[in-house]
Amino acid sequence: MAPGLLLSNINSAVEVMLFLLTFTMGAYVFRIHKFTKNRNHKLLAIAFILIGLSFMTKAGLNFAVNNGFLFGNFSLITIIYVAFMLFGYTVLDKLFLNIRTYRVFSIQIILFVLALFLVQLSSLWFFDLVSFLLLSFPVLYFFENYKKKRTRSSLLVLLGFAGVMMSHASFFLIFVNKSLFFVDNLIRLVAYAILLVHYVFINK
Amino acid sequence: MSKKRNSLEIIHDILLTLKRNPTIKKTHLMYKTNLTYVRLNKYLDDLVGKELVAGDEQTVITPKGEQFLKEVRKMREFMDSFGL
Numbered sequence: 001m002a003p004g005l006l007l008s009n010i011n012s013a014v015e016v017m018l019f020l021l022t023f024t025m026g027a028y029v030f031r032i033h034k035f036t037k038n039r040n041h042k043l044l045a046i047a048f049i050l051i052g053l054s055f056m057t058k059a060g061l062n063f064a065v066n067n068g069f070l071f072g073n074f075s076l077i078t079i080i081y082v083a084f085m086l087f088g089y090t091v092l093d094k095l096f097l098n099i100r101t102y103r104v105f106s107i108q109i110i111l112f113v114l115a116l117f118l119v120q121l122s123s124l125w126f127f128d129l130v131s132f133l134l135l136s137f138p139v140l141y142f143f144e145n146y147k148k149k150r151t152r153s154s155l156l157v158l159l160g161f162a163g164v165m166m167s168h169a170s171f172f173l174i175f176v177n178k179s180l181f182f183v184d185n186l187i188r189l190v191a192y193a194i195l196l197v198h199y200v201f202i203n204k
Numbered sequence: 205m206s207k208k209r210n211s212l213e214i215i216h217d218i219l220l221t222l223k224r225n226p227t228i229k230k231t232h233l234m235y236k237t238n239l240t241y242v243r244l245n246k247y248l249d250d251l252v253g254k255e256l257v258a259g260d261e262q263t264v265i266t267p268k269g270e271q272f273l274k275e276v277r278k279m280r281e282f283m284d285s286f287g288l
Contacts, residue, residue, distance in 0.1 A: 028282070029282075029283075032212065032279045032282070032283060035211070035212065035215060035254075035276075035279075036210065036211040036212045036215070037211065038210060038211055038212070038288075040288045041283065041288065044286060044288065095288075096287075141287060142286070142287065144287070145285075145286070145287030148287075149284065149287075151284070151285065153281055153282070153284070153285035154284070154285045154287070156285065157285045157286055198285065199282075202278050202281055202282045202285075203278060
């Protein structure tokens with residue numbers, strides 16, 4: 001197997017693992033929501049499931065491209081991947097900024113549609129910029145939460161989401177050096193591993 | 205002023221009170237959990253429906269409820285870590 005193809009298949013396997021992790025966390029929060037009927041719990045579950053679906057789509061995209069079913073980078077599946085991911089982040093913002101008025105939420109939706117549009121025109125650069133900005137609000141919230149509680153689990157959530165945010169920031173560096181593509185993947189992997197450790201610690 | 209409890213915390217408080225006071229009457233449960241009669245009944249109906257508690261005037265926690273109490277602690281810690 002060519003090194004490029006091997007790397008791509010490893011990437012697909014990682015995406016499937018990230019899908020399983022985020023989907024499991026989403027299902028767990030949904031279970032909590034079943035008892036609490038709390039709006040916030042429902043939104044967190046939806047966000048995790050949307051992020052999970054985007055990873056599943058990405059894994060499907062990689063598999064399809066590797067096996068010659070699809071050509072080029074900006075296929076319909078890329079748009080679906082970006083849409084799921086951005087919608088997941090938008091739901092996180094709605095939750096952690098406590099947005100209840102649809103006038104404010106509609107601004108986010110416009111940003112979301114604009115990102116989708118620009119992804120088709122150019123590259124994933126705008127997607128990463130928007131993702132970075134959208135994630136900065138929950139990360140600030142988790143930072144405040146950690147400052148208040150000073151617990152191991154709140155620290156793990158902060159580090160996990162900060163890592164995911166930074167993985168989007170590192171995408172900008174691809175313009176400087178193409179090899180940095182691995183750095184962002186590594187940061188993202190470590191970030192989700194932290195979230196996995198958090199989930200395991202709680203449920204052990 | 206203490207912060208408003210969320211529903212997960214209220215469920216935890218009800219189950220914990222029932223575990224610590226197996227012979228508690230509904231009126232005392234109301235005072236101990238700091239809930240109004242209407243709200244307590246709403247939560248108890250839900251918990252009876254899920255077979256986590258049993259009885260009417262004298263409510264008791266079921267073995268399933270005791271198991272769930274441990275689960276609720278984990279759920280609380282999980283949601284707490286997200287600041288929710």
